[in-house]
Amino acid sequence: MAAQAQQTSAVDPVQDTGHDSVRDREIGVEQVHLDRVYRRLEEKIHEAEFLMEDAARRGQVGTPGALAERDAQVFRAGVHLNRLNNEFEDFLFGRIDLLPGKDGKKGPDGAYTAVEPAEGAVRPDNTADIAETLHIGRIGVLDEDYSPLVIDWRAPAAAPFYRSTPVDPGRVVRRRVIRSKGRRVLGVEDDLMRPELKAFLDGHELPVIGDGALMAALGQARSHTMRDIVASIQAEQDLVIRAPAASVTYVEGGPGTGKTAVALHRAAYLLYQDRRRYAGGILIVSPTPLLVAYTEGVLPSLGEEGQVAIRAIGSLVDGAEATLYDSPAVARAKGSSRMLKVLRKAARGALEANGSPDRLRVVAFGRRLELEAGELGRIRQTVLGGTAPVNLLRPRARRLLLDALWQKSGAAGRHTDPELAAELRSSFDEDVAGEDSFIAFLDAWWPELTPAGVLAAMADEKRLGRWSRRVLNPGEVRRVARSLKRDGHSVHDIALLDELNAVLGAPARPRRRRELDPLDQLTGLEELMPVREESQRERAERLAQERVEYAHVIVDEAQDLTPMQWRMVGRRGRHATWTVVGDPAQSSWSDPDEAAEARDEALGTRPRRRFQLTVNYRNPAEIADLAAKVLALAMPGSEAPSAVRSTGVQPRFTVVRESLGETVREEAARLLDRVDGTIGVVVAMNRREEARRWLAGLGDRVVALGSLEAKGLEYDATVVVSPAEIADESPAGLRVLYVALTRATQQLTVVSGERDEPDAAGVPDLLRD
C-alpha cells in the first residue's frame, strides 16, 4: 500500500482555486496510477515472454509441469493485456480512501463490510489522516512486492467500495468512481461517506469532485444493450451479489431496482469466488430472447464469457426454439400443472396414435406362431403398469412378447435339464428377435416416441379430448389442439416438450468426447479458456448442450414462470444452488399461487435467504408516480420502489388525432428529438405487426414491442399505446400494463386508444387517481 500512497502523491493534490484545475489535477493523479498499472502488466508480459523464449532455447529444461506452468504464465499475462486493451474501456473504475482500521493494520482487511476505524483515527476537532488508498478494477493486478495495484471488484477487500454509505461509512472517507477509455483517464466523480470530516492525504486536504457517480451513470442515454453497473453497485444490491451461495437467494424488488443487473453481477461474483465449482455450470434463465440479447454483453464486460449460459425460457430445450405466441387462454392451459396428467396419458396413448398392428406373426422352430389383438393388449397393459418412461419400457415389451411366443411354441417343456432348456430358449429368442417381421412389428407396436411427435399427436382434437378427459374443458381442448397444428412451437410448448422428454425417457445418446487439452491438467487455469480456438460463444453453447444440470441456476423475472416452466427449470438444477429474482407485481401469469407452488417444488426444501431491493434506478419520479397508480389497481397494498431521481418532465398524454398509427408515429418522432438514445413503442400483443409498419423508416433508435416482449427492457423514452387494450389482453393485463409503464429512463408518452376513456387532459381512466 505504501507504493500506492507514494504514487498518489506524485501529483500534488493540493486544492486549487479553479474548480476545473482541481478536477484536472485529480484526473492527473489517477492517470499516473493507471499508467503504472499498464507498465506493470507489460512488465509481466515481457517477463513471461522472456521465460518462454528461454525455455524454448534450452529445450527440455525443467520438468514438463514447470514448462507448462511457464507457458500458462505467458498466456495469462497475454490474456490480461489483451482484455485491458480491447475489452475494458474502463478497466480501472474505482478508488477508496480509508482511515486506519481498528486493529491498526493497513492493507486490504478482507472484511465484507467496512470495518470500523481505529480508536483516535478521527481527532476531536473532526480531522483525520487517510491511512491507505485502494483502487478497484475489473481484474486484480499486483505490484512486484505483491501489494495490490488494483483489486478485483469481487474480492472481499473491494466490498467497502460498494457497502459503505454515509449512514454506515466504516473506514471509507471518500469513494471515487474513475471514468477511463483505454489507457486514458477521462473523469472522476466522488462521493463523501463522512462529509463532516476534514481528511488529509499526505498532509493535503482531500479534494472532492462532482456530485456523485450514481447520478452520472443513471443520466446516460440507453443503447440497445445493457451496461454493467460495476462502478456504482449500491449497498443493498451488493448484499445480494455477494450473498453466500449455499442455498436459495431469493430477491424481490419493483421495476428498475436492478434485479437483472444484480443477477448478472452475481454470476460473475460466484465464478470469481469458486471458479472450479461454477465454471460453465451457471445457467441464467431469461424470459425472452430480446432480454437475452439485451443483457448478453454484461458478463463479457465483467471479464466472464463462455462460462455462463444465458438462455431464454423458450430456448432451454435443445433442438427446439419458441417462435410463436399463444393466446392468453391457451397459455393458461398449457402452462398449468394440469398438463402433467394430460402429457402422461398422451405419452402412453401416442404408442397407438398412428395405428398399431393388432396381430403378430412369426415363424420359429419351423412353426407359425401368432399373437392376437387381445393377447397383445394384455401385454401392453402389463408393460405400462408402472410409471417408468415409455421409451425405456420397450425392452420389457420385447421381452414379454418373446415370452408369450415361447409359450405358444410348445418348446417350453421340451428339456428337463435347466441348462439345455436355457440354451433352447436363448436360441429361440435369437431366431425370433432377428426376424424381419418381428422387428417391423415391434417398431410399429412400440415405436420410439419423440416429444415433438407426441405433441404433434395432441393436435388432433378428438385424441386430445380423450387424453385430457376431466382435466381440460372442451373449449380448452379445442383451442390447445388448434394451437398445436401451427408450424413451430410457442414458449409454452417448450416446457411441454421438456416434460415429455422426461415422461418418455430419452434413448441413451453416445457421449460426445471432449478434446483433451494440456492446459486443463494445470490447476487454476480455467480463466484462460476464452482465448482458445473455440470461440467464447461456441464454448457456452457446447457447455449448455453437454450439460443437463447446473451448479447454480439464476432465474430472472421469476414471477413469470408458469408451473410447467418451473418444472423444466427445476430439472436443470436438482442439485444446484439458486438465485431467484422477480417482482410479483409484474407477473404476466394468471394464477400466481399455482406458480408459487410449482416454484416451491422446484426449489425443494433448501433454505432461502430473502432480500428486498427498494430503490428504482430506472424511472424518474414523474414516471414512477404514474406507474404506481396502476400498481395500486394491479396489486392493492403493495409498495412501489422509490425513484432515485427526478427529471422535471411529466409524462405526456395524447388522444388519437388522424389515426392511431399516425398519432403513435408522430409521438415517436417527437421523442426522437428529445432524447439521445432509444425509444420503445409498447402495444398490445396483437398489434405488434401493425406497430412495426407505423414506425417504418424512423430508424433503428425506435423499436415496436408487444406488451409481453417489453419485459425487462428499458428505453430512454417510451410510447405506451392504449393502456386499456394492454390491460384487457389477459387476466394479468394490469400487471403487464405496469411493466409497460415502467420501461422509460427519461420520458413517457401515453396514447389513448378506442377502449380508453381519457379526460379533458387526455389522461386515460386507468391512469387517473
Ligand SMILES: Nc1ncnc2c1ncn2[C@@H]1O[C@H](COP(=O)(O)OP(=O)(O)OP(=O)(O)O)[C@@H](O)[C@H]1O
Ligand atoms: N447501482 C446502479 N448503478 C447504476 N445503474 C444501475 C444501478 N442499479 C440499477 N441500475 C440501472 O437501472 C436500470 C434497471 O436495472 P434492471 O433492469 O436490472 O432492473 P430490474 O429490477 O431487473 O427491472 P425490471 O423488474 O423492470 O425488469 C438499468 O439500466 C441498470 O443498469
